[in-house]
Amino acid sequence: MTLNIGDKAPAIEAKNQNGDTIKLSDFKGKKVILYFYPKDNTPGCTTEACNFRDNYQSLLKDGFEVLGVSVDSEQSHQKFISKFDLPFNLLADEEQKIVNDYGVWVEKNMYGRKYMGTARTTFVINEEGIITHIIKKVDNKNASQQVKDLVEKG
Numbered sequence: 001m002t003l004n005i006g007d008k009a010p011a012i013e014a015k016n017q018n019g020d021t022i023k024l025s026d027f028k029g030k031k032v033i034l035y036f037y038p039k040d041n042t043p044g045c046t047t048e049a050c051n052f053r054d055n056y057q058s059l060l061k062d063g064f065e066v067l068g069v070s071v072d073s074e075q076s077h078q079k080f081i082s083k084f085d086l087p088f089n090l091l092a093d094e095e096q097k098i099v100n101d102y103g104v105w106v107e108k109n110m111y112g113r114k115y116m117g118t119a120r121t122t123f124v125i126n127e128e129g130i131i132t133h134i135i136k137k138v139d140n141k142n143a144s145q146q147v148k149d150l151v152e153k154g
Helices: 043-054 056-061 074-084 097-101 140-153
Strands: 013-016 021-023 031-036 064-070 089-092 105-110 113-118 121-125 131-135
Touching: 013 074, 031 043, 031 140, 043 056, 043 064, 043 074, 043 140, 056 064, 056 140, 074 089, 121 140, 131 140
Parallel strands: 031 064, 064 089
Antiparallel strands: 013 021, 013 089, 031 121, 105 113, 121 131
16 A cells, blocks of 8 residues: 555554553644654664654654554563653554555565565654655654654645
């Protein structure tokens, strides 16, 4: 499934790092930064998560909520959050439902070996649940600024 700007964001219902059920609809009326990343505790994913952490208060002031999604388990997310003091929810998508619904579960190629994995992608969803921006080339070190710049441009 390919999602485009202007599409309604697919519904999400998943467990967060604490085993609590989180739904995208819980955030109706807020802008949501929904970021998909390949794996907890890997260099690029850690850089991206820490960038959102470091800019989290500023993002909240601008009306955003941040949700991270990977196919890691709740326990893996707990360790990742603890280690890097992440203030936002990470959703466990072990059955790959959300990554498939958002079209980010793709064939990857590393050192000639093909495998399925999560394409690092950020979706910005408006207060009505509509996708307003899709970032496919995420700048891990400046992920939150990348979102802000796009939103400012309109």
